[in-house]
Amino acid sequence: AQSVTQLGSHVSVSEGALVLLRCNYSSSVPPYLFWYVQYPNQGLQLLLKYTSAATLVKGINGFEAEFKKSETSFHLTKPSAHMSDAAEYFCAVSERGTSYGKLTFGQGTILTVHP
């Protein structure tokens, strides 16, 4: 069975500061991992995904994430936060070949960016 835990339901940073959103997963087979962003009253937009190529994945808007199998983690980072990054971020996992594409989401992390 697959599951995702996002540590910290709220993260607050200053504009220009490092953003670090934590995600740990559990999967019985090699996983696909995703980060999605949701702006208020909008749908989910894909930020980036890991599908077994490079372990450091670059996404849109300057975000990147590193897959660490030994730590079962897929933390999301951005070197310098921008006001427009304020949103809710969801980490998700699906299991290769067994889950029929089913995405299991973490509980989400709300990112607040202060001027």
Add this chain to the structure above:
Amino acid sequence: DTAVSQTPKYLVTQMGNDKSIKCEQNLGHDTMYWYKQDSKKFLKIMFSYNNKELIINETVPNRFSPKSPDKAHLNLHINSLELGDSAVYFCASSPGLAEGQETQYFGPGTRLLVL
């Protein structure tokens, strides 16, 4: 040229009513999904169809009945609406279920309020 579209965007209705939500994708994808996001923003899969065939049914009450008239459409009909059905319902699609086809693209959501 919206990729995944849903109608209506907002739906306010009385308990006991029957309502439908429609989803269409113009990406040529084979697989479509319905997710429910509750008031705590937790996202959970409800159904998935691949080539018009049901492949995931996540113990959703049988008051919910998905219908896929063709690969580009996946509609959700809800009978005898209950207060607990109030949520945001997201439709998503992915190219398919094979390796490399796993990325899901989400619609803007339908905000259902049952009074």
